[in-house]
Amino acid sequence: MHDSGLIFSAITPIFFIILAGFIARRLGWLNEAADRSLMTVVVNLLYPAFIFSLVLGNEALRDPANIVLPPLIGLTTIIAGFGSIMWLARKLNIGDQRECRTFAFSTGIYNYGYFPIPIIALLFSRETTGVLLVYNVGVEIAMWSLGVGYILSANDPKPIWRRLLSAPVIAILIAVPLNWLKVDQHLPNFAFESINLLGQCAIPLALLIIGATFADLAKGVRMFNRLRIPVVAVLIRLGIFPALLILFAFLFPFPTELKAVMLVQAAMPCGVFPIVLARQFDGSPEVALKVVLATTVVSFATIPLWITFGMRLLGL
Template sequence: YGFFAIPVASLFFGNELVVKIILFNLGVEVAIWTVGILLLTSSRLEIRKIFNPPAISVILALVLQVLGGREMFPDFSWEVLSMIGNCSIPMALMIIGASFYDLLKGYRPSPGFRVELGAVITRAIIVPAIFLLYANYGWIPQQTSWMSEVLLVQAAMPAGVFALVVVKNYEQDTETGLRAIMATMLVSIVTLPTWLWIGMYLQKVN
């Protein structure tokens, strides 16, 4: 989900917003690997499901950042971590693409395209409209005014492919997820530039 937004943010708003997108995605990561997994797997609160390896790694990274972790370890260790970090986005895209291709082979449209239509209406129309309304008319602190641009980019995105990997990993309904992603990906050829144009126009007007 977040990796697709990075090149779009870089193209329209420059590399400064890319950093903000990554920070924004950290919060999303925590939500997905805690609350998201909890909702996906069971209605019962189980600590072991909330504190899974991805969630722990994100939380530890945030704690180290706040505590000034750069001073706690030698420089060479950060160089190694930096190289690994630079590989993470292309590696994630390849893994997601491979998983997506594997699932795509068994893709079957839903009866009457009901799932696909519902996904398009929800993710490509209703959600972007809500995001843009808040980004332009909602309360955003002055010191985080860049959040309106982050919300604009995220609003224009189709349903995240990464969600399908999570659903598959936890042996849930991959068919519905795949249908939603396929539909929103297809219409994003039109909706993505349209919502970006509308959002940027509203920002100029306001």
């Protein structure tokens, strides 16, 4: 049984790396011109390498239940979140139609990648981290199809299928069958070492860029104006939804790895990417920023509480 101290030690480096990115931007060490190229490298090279390093040779992903169920649950949780939060946003008069849509989209997407990966890697097993990556395929589908395609009223001319087929999703679609066929047993050691070294760079670099993005967007934003937006987001994302998802994991006989993934995802704050999407599409960047910053800061205290409670309830 892991205690709350170990869980706290798992999340602390995440926040320190984000803070380092924030400071690096403010000091001018990491300029905005570098963001696009660095993030392109993360998304198209480092993160796919990270996926291959965790999927190839992963025994848990040779269990059909861990291939089919995780993306279905990821898809279902995001769709349910979008629908319920949109209804609540209108009932609580969060703002105009554009602000309600942005609130529903931002609050409905939990941080499914760069936050939970290091936490799961420390608290659980390599196999569980691989299941998380498959789970995230369902999240990606829900985010781009329903989230961007309908809630944010996308003005991107690219068809939805092209948005769905990002480099990480393609990497998972390739790596899972290769793992099933045990291709990893025939690859030389230097290939695994190269993939592992590239993959280890993905999360720290992405967190640095997230911190730099916070530094940019926080300028001129009045966080304490219209407090209803961040307060309601915190109550939903870090209060109601974790309880519901953990209860869901408790009631059904899911594989152990999937229960662990659901628990960690339940405790996560809102994802950072919705801020970028709100700027790119027809959303409210200020609403998205308030939602993301508030839930991220408060989650530093709530993540250990939810994970400690959930591990005891689920017997992890």
